[in-house]
Amino acid sequence: MTLERAETVFWIAHLPMMVLFCAGMWVVLAGWRRGGSSRRPSGAPWRRMWLLVKGFIAEAWFNRRLLRNSFWRWLTHFMLLSGFMLTMGLSGISALSDKLLIHVFHLEHVDWIAMWVNQDHPVTAVLNEIGALLMTIGLLFFVVRRYLFRIPQLRTGPMDTWMVVGLGLILLSGWVTELVRLNSAHAGSTACYAFVAYPMAPLLNGLQLDWNSAYAWMYLIHGLLTSIVIVTIPFSKFMHVIAGALVTVGRQVEQEVGHAEA
Amino acid sequence: MRKLDLKRFTTMQLMELDACTRCGECITWCPTYQEKQALEAITPLGKIESTRSFFRAQQLGWLGRLLGLRGATEERLAGFSEGTYDCTMCGRCGVVCPVNISTRDLWISMRETLVDQGVYPESLDHLREMVTKHYNLSGDANEDRLIWSRNLPQVPTGVGGKTEAQVVYFVGCVASFYPQSYAVPQSIVEVMEAAGVDYMTLGGEEWCCGFPLMIAGMGDAAEESVRHNAEAVRRTGAELLVTGCPSCYHTLKHEYPRVLGEPLGFEVRHITELMEQLIDSGKLQFEPLEETVTYHDPCDLGRSTGVYDAPRNVIRAIPGVSFVEMEHHHDYSLCCGGGGDVEMADKDLSAAVAKRRVEEAQATGARMLLSACQQCNRTLAGAARLEKARLRVMDVAQLAARQLKTT
Numbered sequence: 009m010t011l012e013r014a015e016t017v018f019w020i021a022h023l024p025m026m027v028l029f030c031a032g033m034w035v036v037l038a039g040w041r042r043g044g045s046s047r048r049p050s051g052a053p054w055r056r057m058w059l060l061v062k063g064f065i066a067e068a069w070f071n072r073r074l075l076r077n078s079f080w081r082w083l084t085h086f087m088l089l090s091g092f093m094l095t096m097g098l099s100g101i102s103a104l105s106d107k108l109l110i111h112v113f114h115l116e117h118v119d120w121i122a123m124w125v126n127q128d129h130p131v132t133a134v135l136n137e138i139g140a141l142l143m144t145i146g147l148l149f150f151v152v153r154r155y156l157f158r159i160p161q162l163r164t165g166p167m168d169t170w171m172v173v174g175l176g177l178i179l180l181s182g183w184v185t186e187l188v189r190l191n192s193a194h195a196g197s198t199a200c201y202a203f204v205a206y207p208m209a210p211l212l213n214g215l216q217l218d219w220n221s222a223y224a225w226m227y228l229i230h231g232l233l234t235s236i237v238i239v240t241i242p243f244s245k246f247m248h249v250i251a252g253a254l255v256t257v258g259r260q261v262e263q264e265v266g267h268a269e270a
Numbered sequence: 271m272r273k274l275d276l277k278r279f280t281t282m283q284l285m286e287l288d289a290c291t292r293c294g295e296c297i298t299w300c301p302t303y304q305e306k307q308a309l310e311a312i313t314p315l316g317k318i319e320s321t322r323s324f325f326r327a328q329q330l331g332w333l334g335r336l337l338g339l340r341g342a343t344e345e346r347l348a349g350f351s352e353g354t355y356d357c358t359m360c361g362r363c364g365v366v367c368p369v370n371i372s373t374r375d376l377w378i379s380m381r382e383t384l385v386d387q388g389v390y391p392e393s394l395d396h397l398r399e400m401v402t403k404h405y406n407l408s409g410d411a412n413e414d415r416l417i418w419s420r421n422l423p424q425v426p427t428g429v430g431g432k433t434e435a436q437v438v439y440f441v442g443c444v445a446s447f448y449p450q451s452y453a454v455p456q457s458i459v460e461v462m463e464a465a466g467v468d469y470m471t472l473g474g475e476e477w478c479c480g481f482p483l484m485i486a487g488m489g490d491a492a493e494e495s496v497r498h499n500a501e502a503v504r505r506t507g508a509e510l511l512v513t514g515c516p517s518c519y520h521t522l523k524h525e526y527p528r529v530l531g532e533p534l535g536f537e538v539r540h541i542t543e544l545m546e547q548l549i550d551s552g553k554l555q556f557e558p559l560e561e562t563v564t565y566h567d568p569c570d571l572g573r574s575t576g577v578y579d580a581p582r583n584v585i586r587a588i589p590g591v592s593f594v595e596m597e598h599h600h601d602y603s604l605c606c607g608g609g610g611d612v613e614m615a616d617k618d619l620s621a622a623v624a625k626r627r628v629e630e631a632q633a634t635g636a637r638m639l640l641s642a643c644q645q646c647n648r649t650l651a652g653a654a655r656l657e658k659a660r661l662r663v664m665d666v667a668q669l670a671a672r673q674l675k676t677t
Contacts, residue, residue, distance in 0.1 A: 036288065039329050043281040067370060074368040077295055085368070161294035163315060166338075168292060243326070243337060251288035252369040258282055259370040 011194065014224035018231040025235040032242030056261070063260035068253045069093070084149040091142030092249070098124075098135055126198075127189075133199030133206070141204055144179050147172065167245040174237040174246070181233050185226040187212060192219040271341040274324055278382045286371045287322040290315065296363035296373070301605045302356055302612070305622040311353025314363040314373055320350045321380055344389075351389045354380050356619060359485050359610035360569040365601045374574065377610075381487025393614040394486045402491055405477035405498075407443035413474040415441065418452040419459070428469045429459055435470035437462075437544075438508040438536075440499075440522065442515030443478050444644040450651070451644040453664075457671035458514050458541050464674050465553040467544075469512075475502045481521040481570075486611050489529075496529045504535055514541045514667055516571035516643045517609075523575065540571060542581040542642050542666055549587045555675040558590035564636035565593070565666070566627065566650065567603035568643035581642045581666045588673050594634045596627075604630060606641070608649030624653035632659055642666045 066072055069089060075082040105124040109115045116122050123129040127136070151172055154162050162168075183205065189195055190209035199206050241247055276284065296314035297303055303313050310316050320340075327334040327341035340346060357377055364373035384390050397407070405412045418441070419429045428435065439462070445455045462469050477499055480492030499522070503511055513519050523538040548554040565585060571577045578600050585593055598604045607613075607623030628650060631639040639654070639661050641647050651663040 035329065039276075039325065040281050040284045040288075042276040043279045043284040044277050045280065071368055073366065073370065077366055077368070081293070081295075081368075159294075161297045163292060163294055163297075165292075245292065247288045248291045248369070251285050252291060255282065255286050255289040256368075256370045258285075259372060 009221055009224040009228070011220070011224045011227060014228040018228055018235075021232055022235045025239045028239045029241060032239070036242045036247065059261045059264055060257055063257035063264075064253065067260045068256045071256075080149065080153070084146050084153065087142040087146030088150070089249075091139045091144075091146060094135060094139030095143070098132060098139065102132075128195060128197070128199045130199055130201050134201040134203070137202050137204045137206075140179065140182060143175070144183070147175055147179060151176075170240065171245045174233075174240065174244075177233050178230070178237055181226065181230040185223070185230045188217075188219060188223045188226045191217075192223040194220070194223060271328070271343055272347060272387055274328060274342055274383050275386055276325060278386065279376075279379045283372075283376055283379055284325070286369075286376060287318055287325070289369045289371060290318045290322075291369060292319075293368060295366045295368060299362045299366050299602075301360060301362065301607070301623045301626070302358055302619060304626070305619055306356065309353060309356065311349050312356050313353070314367075317350070317354055317357075317377065317380060318371075320346070320353075321383075324350075342387075347384070347387055347389045350380075351384050351391075354384060355391050355610075355615045356612060357610050358569070358605045358607060358612045358620075358623065360605035361573045362569075362602070362605065365573060378485060378487060378489070381485070382489065383487070385487040390487065391615045394488065394611065397482055397486060397611065397614065398488050398491050401478045401480070401483055401495065405495065406447060407478055407482060408447040410447050412477065415446045415476055416471065416473055418446060418455050421452075422456055422459070426459060426463050428462065428467075429471050430473050432470035434507050435468045436509055437467055437469040438503050438506055438511045439469050439471050440476060440479070440503075440511055440513040440515075440518055441471060442513055442518045442644065443482075444648065445514060446476075448644070448648065450648055453668055454514055454644050454647070457665065457667040460671040461541075461545060461548075461554065461667060461674065464676075465548040467548075470506060470508075472499075472502050472506075477502075479515075479518040479521045480525070481517040482611060484521065484525060485609075493529060496526055500526055500530060500534060508536055510537045510539060510544075512539050512541050512544050514642070514644065514665070516540065516568040516575070516577075517645065519577075520570040520575045540575075540577055540580065540642065542571075542584050543577060545584045545667070545670060546580040549584065554587075554670070556588040556670065556673040557675050559588050559669075559673055560590045561638055562592045562594060562634075562636045563638040563640055563669075564596050564631050564634045565599075566596070566606060566631070566639060566641040566646055567599060568641055568646045569603070569605055569609055571642055572603055573601060581640075584666050584670055585640060588669070594636055596630045596634055598630065606643075606646040606649045607653075608645045613649070620649065621653060621656070624649045625657060628653045628657055628659050628661065631661055637662060638669070639663045640666050640669060 071082060071085055074085055102124045105121050109121050110125065123132060126132060153159055154164055154168060186205040187209050190205060191213055292315060294315055300314060306312055323340045324342040327339035330339065354377060359374055359377055361374040364371060367373060400407055400409045416430050419425050439458065441455050445451045477495045479499060480495040483489060483492040511522060519538065519540045527533055545554060563585060565582060567578060585591060604627045605623055606627055607620040613620040637660065639650060641650065642665060647663055647665050654661045654663050
């Protein structure tokens with residue numbers, strides 16, 4: 009299979025799945041909207057924005073409450089969320105640069121814009137690896153705690169298992185895809201700071217594989233797995249990533265506004 | 271399948287149901303689950319899972335059943351009700367929740383939904399009748415609200431003899447009608463007299479604040495009480511309302527403006543906050559006491575309203591007192607077992623939670639366990655008696671009155 013064909017198949021499968029995802033999110037949001045009105049934080053818009061940003065950093069990302077209770081849980085959460093935000097952020101910037109700044113505004117000659125669509129750029133390559141590595145280690149901590157140590161307070165059900173399996177498959181297939189890509193004709197050699205997949209890729213060089221075809225397959229598998237997991241977000245534990253961040257920040261803002269008014 | 275009313279929950283609360291990460295931190299800290307581990311429905315996580323499943327199954331219909339969501343059948347609602355009403359509403363789960371879920375408010379909304387469905391402990395019907403017909407918890411004639419003052423050596427003018435004053439002392443049902451708590455309002459009056467506070471009580475015009483109904487999920491039935499009490503206090507022209515009951519305090523301060531939809535027009539403070547101010551201004555002074563004491567944070571005063579320092583500062587103002595903290599204090603304080611109307615639903619559970627707290631107090635080596643809540647004092651004193659603990663349980667106001675410096 010060629011990479012072009014893999015991309016075509018991916019988009020044919022991905023787009024309907026994104027429609028399903030949006031439908032699921034619409035159902036969830038419609039459910040939320042059926043509730044009674046919540047108290048809206050008062051004050052100037054800039055102050056509300058500042059409280060939201062502060063709340064997100066302190067309570068959602070660095071989660072002070074979790075740190076107070078358990079360092080290892082905090083570390084797991086921090087690595088998973090930081091890795092997730094970094095990789096998603098890079099994907100977002102890459103898509104924005106590619107589809108808008110380069111295709112519409114033809115800014116490919118601007119180095120700091122072009123770098124975001126180049127997977128082998130020293131900066132993007134190392135950032136991508138850091139993000140994926142943080143998520144991988146975080147997920148391993150999560151698995152050890154929930155499935156090996158079996159901490160009594162945890163109630164492990166299908167939702168938890170699906171989260172581990174879904175995220176695990178995305179990460180595993182992601183690493184394999186990258187290793188295969190680096191041995192195919194699609195790789196560059198400029199990622200001088202990357203420290204995981206780039207040093208490992210030459211070790212697999214001896215394998216007698218059609219690397220270009222393998223890369224196309226892995227691209228497709230990784231992409232489809234990601235799409236499948238995304239479709240399940242609205243009705244699975246993955247939803248807590250969105251709802252949790254909103255609630256954490258919202259409650260913090262409510263409390264701060266409440267204290268200020270008191 | 272029963273149809274549940276989502277309007278009982280705010281949008282934020284419905285989001286909270288999806289925000290739960292199933293981390294189980296709440297389970298570790300739940301005082302009732304520690305005593306009743308066979309009942310999974312009692313866990314905060316279990317309650318959230320059930321509610322989410324009920325709502326989503328209702329929303330998605332056949333698709334929900336296909337996804338394995340469990341709708342609100344009578345049998346499931348009954349189990350859910352047992353778990354929900356065995357909660358002391360202490361709010362400890364909310365303190366440790368990493369996504370900051372406002373659990374206590376969530377449990378109240380769940381109870382309101384169960385009341386709508388008619389699936390709640392029968393004893394709560396009795397409670398509703400007492401509060402809406404007799405205007406107090408005990409069912410006694412409400413005109414007898416000042417019965418606690420009858421054996422005072424001299425009944426001060428502030429107790430039933432004034433129609434206007436700067437401060438209204440809101441006594442609360444437990445202090446007014448439960449003889450083992452009479453010493454608390456007596457002490458509060460003694461302290462205010464000593465400090466020269468211009469205060470009055472509302473006598474029979476004081477109705478139950480509505481808190482027991484609100485946390486039972488019967489908040490609609492409390493509205494009449496809310497309006498009556500607010501109006502009764504406004505008529506006196508008082509600028510300040512003080513109360514020794516943390517539940518009344520929380521309800522008057524936070525729930526009344528919400529129910530009324532407008533500011534109260536007077537300030538609400540707990541008696542320990544007033545005492546702290548009187549000490550600072552030199553109007554209250556104490557005789558020394560060589561004793562080791564510890565303090566139990568009432569849930570409605572501490573976690574729910576954020577008053578932690580005032581009672582401690584009053585205790586520390588007594589010369590000679592050696593103050594020690596228990597293992598769990600402030601935000602993490604254990605519940606006394608007397609909250610959330612649990613005593614009505616499950617007396618043994620309430621006693622078991624109280625026993626654990628008394629054991630913690632004993633471990634400090636203190637000879638005196640202080641609190642700032644009549645209900646906590648009552649529950650803890652009962653547990654101390656059962657445990658034959660060498661521990662005297664009393665209110666901060668009682669100790670303050672006992673140590674008052676007479677000039």
